[in-house]
Amino acid sequence: EVQLLESGGGLVQPGGSLRLSCAASGFTFSTYVMTWGRQAPGKGLEWVSAILAGGGGTYYADSVKGRFTISRDDSKNTVYLQMNSLRAEDTAVYYCARGSSENTYVWFDPWGQGTLVTVSS
């Protein structure tokens, strides 16, 4: 069974940093794009970032570009999201999702259950 399990969320002050992790199992992790999305309170889902198989390319939503960094460790079947210079508007449940192939992410399946990030003083 394909599973994704996020961790690392919590409460952080504005301007602070946090690193999220997503541990994958049940599929050949190294051959898929991995992505992060989020859902702020009362809002819809938002695509945040993607990393191609083999780390061949990284992509970001405009709202996080320059502040967030996605990375992956294929030896640990884990994808990370380093979040710096956090703002109140980054408060959301963050989800990890598998992309559609090794170099595309035109759909997302499956998703993890999410980890909550709260940015507040």
Add this chain to the structure above:
Amino acid sequence: QSALTQPRSVSGSPGQSVTISCTGTSSDVGGSNYISWYQHHPGKAPKMMIYDVSKRPSGVPDRFSGSKSGNTASLTISGLQAEDEADYHCCSYAGRYYMVFGGGTKLTVL
């Protein structure tokens, strides 16, 4: 890139059909065959119900169908069941490795 437009809420009685719309522009929905829909029960992982406009993943009931006309995509759920009550989100490829979601629609089964 702006979020796609979905109705905030829709409702229907058991056994009825409902359609959820998702409106974008020629830069995303209108110009893409990569439209997907996700069912999200609060507190759980979102689940893909439709991909590539109208394809169903294995295990998704054929009561769920997707279509597109111009800049608007649609998700139709026929034979509504109580367990269909959830939030539904559309998503489109918007070019240059960018993906855009809609604001989500809350489906209430009366």
